[in-house]
Amino acid sequence: MALELARAQVDAMIEHAREDHPIECCGLLAGRGGRVETVLRGHNADRSPFTYRLDPQEQLQLFKQMDALGLDLLGIYHSHTQSPPYPSRTDVAKAFYPDAAYVIVSLRDKATPNDQVDVRAFRIRDGVITEEELVVT
Amino acid sequence: MATVFIPAPLRRVTAGQARVEVPAATVAELVDRLDAQHPGMRSYLLDEGGAQRAYVNIFVNATEIRSLAGLQTPLAERDEVSILPAMAGGGAHHGPPDP
Structure with a gap:
């Protein structure tokens, strides 16, 4: 299965990571049938x-917002500010x-331009990590 | 009769139902009745000692039960209970050891 999202939605996650750097950011991706319709920013309670x-x-x-809009939870995104975009032991x-x-934005240096920021997606099921294709349209 | 909002990861236990009606006077009773209707709920929500699992948040209306009376929180007619597994993780490379 692949996750489809628009370039502007990828940029929205990167901008969120940039604004919250050096703390990790987090949020949700809501949509239908594997296609993201909206990026919902959250706050990292751990700061x-x-x-x-x-x-x-x-x-x-x-x-509740997703429920009211009839959207499904398609993804959970967060940033890694010290490590590559791959699920850590904590993530698993x-x-x-x-x-x-699970979408991970790796932003070690907040000056990195968006098109050079690594963003990858994974399924984590019963401790097993599988990379998922991100289709950016 | 409380209405329970079942999040996506738990719907495999409820045969896809997103909302379940459960008659219960407390959250503890609700967990028992949910488990009777949908076996597996109890072990998802509570540990072997019967305590609420650390990664599970249970809300009565808009308040998490840890800031109410925990599993003994009373339920009234029309209360809405929401079960939300935590969304957490992180790079943690230079952080404290993983729990």
């Missing part, structure tokens, strides 16, 4: 450069959404 936790209260609001240990794509 950490090493971990993220989407604020649970905000998560509830975002879930805390992956409770086997049907969502």
